[in-house]
Amino acid sequence: MLRLKNIAVGIKLVVLIIILLGAVVTVGLTSYHGIRLLEALNRQSEQQQETVRSMAVAERAHETVRALVFRALVAAHTGDTTELNATGEELPTVLDSMTGTLETLGTASLEQETKDTLARIRPDVTAYLAQAQDLVTLAQRTDRAKAVEGISQFRDTYTKAGEGLQELGLLVRGGTSFMTAQSEDAAANATKNASTVFTIAAILAVGLGWAITRSITKPLAKMTKAASRIADGDIVQQIGHISKDELGTLADAFRELIAYIHGIATAADTVSKGDLTVRIAPKSEQDVLSRSFARMVDTLREMNGRIQDGTQVLASSISQILTSVSQMATSTHETASAVTETTSTIEEVKHIARASNQKAKEVAVSSQQTASVSLGGEQALERAAAGMRRIREQMNSIADSVIRLGEQSQTIGGIIDTVNALAEQSTLLAVNAAIEAANAGTHGKGFAVVAREVKNLATQSRNATAQVQHILNDIQKAANIAVLVTEQGTKSVEVGVEQSLEAGDSIRVLSQNITEAAHAMTQISASSEQQLLGIDQVAYAMANVQRATSQNAEGVRHIEGAARDLQSVGETLKELAAQYTLARNGLR
Structure with a gap:
């Protein structure tokens, strides 16, 4: 055998x-x-x-x-x-x-x-x-x-x-x-x-x-x-047959195959333990498995190096994100405080606007009354030809009326100054609101429109008050003239008819001016109503901005939490990547 x-x-x-x-x-x-x-x-x-x-x-x-x-x-x-x-x-x-x-x-x-x-x-x-x-x-x-x-x-x-x-x-x-x-x-x-x-x-x-x-x-x-057991994964096999025939050559080839598979398995086990420094030398140009395994180890080594570099970049980026998020949170809190203060200011302006509107309504009523008085003076002048005897009494009454008119004109002037101040404050408020809207970004677009409308209403208010001021100046001038006329009437009744006619003309002019002043005050009242509505819209927009700011703050908190979670993931990834040895000198 x-x-x-x-x-x-x-x-x-x-x-x-x-x-x-x-x-x-x-x-x-x-x-x-x-x-x-x-x-x-x-x-x-x-x-x-x-x-x-x-x-x-x-x-x-x-x-x-x-x-x-x-x-x-x-x-x-x-x-x-x-x-x-x-x-x-x-x-x-x-x-x-x-x-x-x-x-x-x-x-x-x-x-x-x-x-x-x-x-x-x-x-x-x-x-x-x-x-x-x-x-x-x-x-x-x-x-x-x-x-x-x-x-x-x-x-x-x-x-x-x-x-x-x-x-x-x-x-x-x-x-x-x-x-x-x-x-x-x-x-x-x-x-x-x-x-x-x-x-x-x-x-x-x-x-x-x-x-x-x-x-x-x-x-x-x-x-x-032995081949069946190797196919089942049991690579620890011993081939004891030794001969000089083809079967001996086949047995030698089997032993080399088992040693080859055992070497690949040992290398794979080393890689599984985190050591990527393992080297596989191909048996020949046709050794596809060794070449593929070597490429896999090189790819893993390269990927691990990239992952380690990426984790460092990720850690740095996350730190920057956390810093930016903290700054953003601080800015958001500051913006929320500014919005709260702006809302309070708008509420105060709203109260002032309501007071101005009330004053404007009172001025309109006074203007109507003045117009009625002017109408009465005109009727008195018409009856002057029939009753010169009552001129003196009426002149005295006219003097009193003119004096009251002067006082009311001064009151109207004070109200106009208040309206001008409100208009200037509204303009400043609109400018500040436009700035805040620009800072708020997308959430401040509606607020920017409202600020622009408030600014337009403030401009209209200044124009209307300027026109009313001009009319009041005319009224004051007319009142001064009326006072002079009445003084001359008291001194010279003889020329009553002529002076009555002149006074009638002056009264008619005064009546027209008062009517125009009453109309202007009506416009001022309407403008005040519109300004009040605009301020309400501004207040509503500021409330929306405040809610959006609160939501942004909440979102920033969520982003900060997500960034911290991402930082934790980056640390975990860094620890996992650090488990693999990329070189014999211990560099990772």
Whole structure:
């Protein structure tokens, strides 16, 4: 078995095939020899059988000749010419058949004793045939006397020839039995020899075949079992087969494969423990697994380096984000405080605007009253022509009215100053609101529109108050003139009619101015209403800004919490990346 291990598998198979072919050839040759022997014996047996048949023909011919002779004699005695002629024609054929049979027996392969017996009885048979021919010839010639004389001699010859043929038949038949027995023995020996050779060849073929097959299949079975376990993940396998044939080469390749897989597994285990400094050297240019594993380790090393750099950048960015978020939170709180203060200021402005609106309404009412007074003065002037006697009293009344008008004009002037101050404050408030709206960004767009409207209303208020101031100046001038007129009226009643007419004109102008002043105050009141509405809208917008600021503050707090969570994730990622060793010097 040890020697078989060192023989190549191809040679083993060739040897096995040669052994099988040798066994087949041996069995074939043995069978061929037996078949040739059987054929020879068969040919001898056939010749012997032919000899036996020839002997039988000779024996039948011996009896037939005797019968023909007696038929001829009877026919001659009875005078049956036809029968006699037929017998004469048939006898030569039988004689020729018997003569040919004897000649055939003489040429056959017979034993020497049989040949000697044949040679000894042949003259007797020939004499017997000659006498038969003579007797038939005498019968045909109707020579009865000679024929009767020859019958006694013919009987002796017949008996002698019959005894000789009988002896020869026994020898021939005995030789046939011997040949048959010899053929059977030869067939039995051939079969026995073929069986023996076949058995020996089969045993040798099976034994050597089993040994060769065992030397091939046993290592293959072990290596197949090891390969199955390797396929199941159990790479700790031992291949103990060592030989110099192909199976030994396959076993060496298996051992190298196990060592190769074990090396890859060890490297993978090292990588799984965080050591990325492992190096895999490819076995050859076709070593796809080692090259792929090396690329994977390089990629992991590069990715880990990038992750470590990224975690550092992430930590720095998160710190900056936290700083920015803290600043944003502070700014948001400051903005919320500013919005709260602005809301309080707007509430105060709202109260002031309401007071201004109330004053404007009162001024409008006073203007209406002044207009009514002016209308009364105009009516008094119309009645002046009819009642100059009451001029003095009316002039005094007019003086009083003018004085009250001056006082009311001064009051209106104070209210106008207040409205101008409110308008200036509204303008400043609108400017501040526009600035805050710009700082608020998207949430301050609506507030910017409201601030612009408040600014427009403040501008309209300044224009209206300027116009009212101009009208009040005219009223004051007219009042001064009226005072002078009334003073002159008291001094000079004589010129009352002319002065009444002049006063009537002045009163009419004054009435028109007062009517215009009343109209202007109505506009101021309406503007104050609109300004109050605008301030309400500003207050509502500031409330929205305050809510948005609160929401921004809450969002900033959420962002700060998310940034801190992100910082925690970055620290965790940094710790995970730090678990991998990127170089032998410990750099990570």
